[in-house]
Amino acid sequence: MPQPTSQLAIACHQTYPLFDGHNDLPHALRKGFNLKLEAVDLTQNQKGNVFEGILHKTLHTDLPRLRAGGAGAQFWSVYVPTFVKGADAVQRTLEQVDVVHRLCEKYPDTLEFAWNAADVKRIFAAGKIASLCGAEGGHQINDSLGVLRMLHRIGVRYMTLTHNGGPDWAAAAVAESGSFEEESPAAPCIGLTRFGCEVVREMNRVGMLVDLSHVHADCMRRAIEVSVAPVIFSHSCTRALCSHPRNVPDDVLVSLKSNGGVCMVTYVTKFVAGERWTKGPKQAAALSDVADHIDHIKAIVGIDYVGLGGDFDGATSLSIGLEDVSTVPALTEELLKRRYSEDEVGKVLGLNIIRVMEKCEKVASELQSKTLPSENTRTDLDGPDDNLGVRAANQRRGSKRPRSLDDGNPSALSVHVYS
Numbered sequence: 521m522p523q524p525t526s527q528l529a530i531a532c533h534q535t536y537p538l539f540d541g542h543n544d545l546p547h548a549l550r551k552g553f554n555l556k557l558e559a560v561d562l563t564q565n566q567k568g569n570v571f572e573g574i575l576h577k578t579l580h581t582d583l584p585r586l587r588a589g590g591a592g593a594q595f596w597s598v599y600v601p602t603f604v605k606g607a608d609a610v611q612r613t614l615e616q617v618d619v620v621h622r623l624c625e626k627y628p629d630t631l632e633f634a635w636n637a638a639d640v641k642r643i644f645a646a647g648k649i650a651s652l653c654g655a656e657g658g659h660q661i662n663d664s665l666g667v668l669r670m671l672h673r674i675g676v677r678y679m680t681l682t683h684n685g686g687p688d689w690a691a692a693a694v695a696e697s698g699s700f701e702e703e704s705p706a707a708p709c710i711g712l713t714r715f716g717c718e719v720v721r722e723m724n725r726v727g728m729l730v731d732l733s734h735v736h737a738d739c740m741r742r743a744i745e746v747s748v749a750p751v752i753f754s755h756s757c758t759r760a761l762c763s764h765p766r767n768v769p770d771d772v773l774v775s776l777k778s779n780g781g782v783c784m785v786t787y788v789t790k791f792v793a794g795e796r797w798t799k800g801p802k803q804a805a806a807l808s809d810v811a812d813h814i815d816h817i818k819a820i821v822g823i824d825y826v827g828l829g830g831d832f833d834g835a836t837s838l839s840i841g842l843e844d845v846s847t848v849p850a851l852t853e854e855l856l857k858r859r860y861s862e863d864e865v866g867k868v869l870g871l872n873i874i875r876v877m878e879k880c881e882k883v884a885s886e887l888q889s890k891t892l893p894s895e896n897t898r899t900d901l902d903g904p905d906d907n908l909g910v911r912a913a914n915q916r917r918g919s920k921r922p923r924s925l926d927d928g929n930p931s932a933l934s935v936h937v938y939s
């Protein structure tokens with residue numbers, strides 16, 4: 521259970537919704553329980569119970585610990601590994617969205633599906649946890665803007681343009697180096713193809729947030745140029761404090777000011793602690809290191825552009841003090857100790873991402889009043905060839921199929937399957 525926290529920290533969670541950007545419970549439910557909700561009782565604290573199918577062995581998430589952690593709203597990741605391709609990736613995405621809806625139906629006293637920012641505020645005010653879906657990879661639309669639009673209709677409210685590898689129209693962070701743990705020259709590529717830009721525009725039009733965690737830095741920059749709505753980083757830290765391709769460079773963080781977006785800081789050890797973790801004797805990251813990343817974003821772009829995206833149930837190693845969903849009030853307490861005002865804490869916990877959603881919805885409404893859905897295909901815009909280098913860059917690593925079909929296999933590759 522979490523360390524005792526101050527009354528002020530607890531009061532912050534009662535006043536402001538903790539709106540986390542990324543939780544992989546739906547994927548853990550697939551790996552551990554074949555998506556059968558009858559196989560695990562989430563009304564019970566599952567801490568310490570070992571489930572062999574899950575890469576990290578024990579669940580980070582259940583209803584009692586969400587309550588203890590002051591959760592107010594959650595983007596549940598509807599993740600599909602990049603080695604699952606084409607129509608199979610679309611089917612698996614539908615099944616992951618389905619399990620989020622089923623969670624809300626099974627536990628209606630705690631979870632309620634949210635379709636927009638107004639729902640988030642209403643559900644939090646009613647004492648429940650607003651539940652939304654985020655798709656973690658552009659491969660999940662199988663190059664189809666029709667699939668993108670239908671995912672929005674069933675409740676997907678953000679899409680990460682790539683995972684570790686990705687579609688042929690957006691470059692992934694892994695393309696910046698041969699692997700996350702080894703130095704190697706960056707692969708030359710353009711960040712986002714013409715079709716990739718069209719995907720961003722169509723996401724703006726339907727009202728789906730563009731998520732730039734996991735993408736190549738050039739893809740971040742190009743997407744922010746193209747998007748007329750605020751973008752998000754659903755679970756990333758800062759490169760200034762941890763030089764890792766999964767993290768956000770300072771120039772991109774600064775560009776959030778004009779874009780209006782938000783970087784939701786993650787608790788994943790290797791993105792928080794960086795070289796301390798990946799080189800030499802492994803040293804853990806701690807909650808105070810996570811707070812340092814929040815401090816950095818606040819310092820270089822402002823308090824309005826930072827949020828939280830823990831990546832619970834999506835990583836094998838999380839920062840000490842932030843090991844499961846019950847622990848977040850300790851981070852709130854750390855921010856208060858660092859002299860963040862209650863208003864500032866509220867912005868970090870959830871008000872910033874709610875503002876971003878509201879703006880995204882407003883932009884979509886305006887665009888829908890004057891434009892029809894795009895009917896372009898990838899071949900229409902990019903042609904049949906990989907003349908922009910995106911596919912080649914992505915295939916350097918992330919799109920490869922793991923040695924085992926089971927992405928829970930703890931091989932070197934599967935280290936990157938999650939997170």
Ligand SMILES: [Zn+2]
Binds near residue numbers: 656734755834938939
């Ligand atoms: Zn991830």
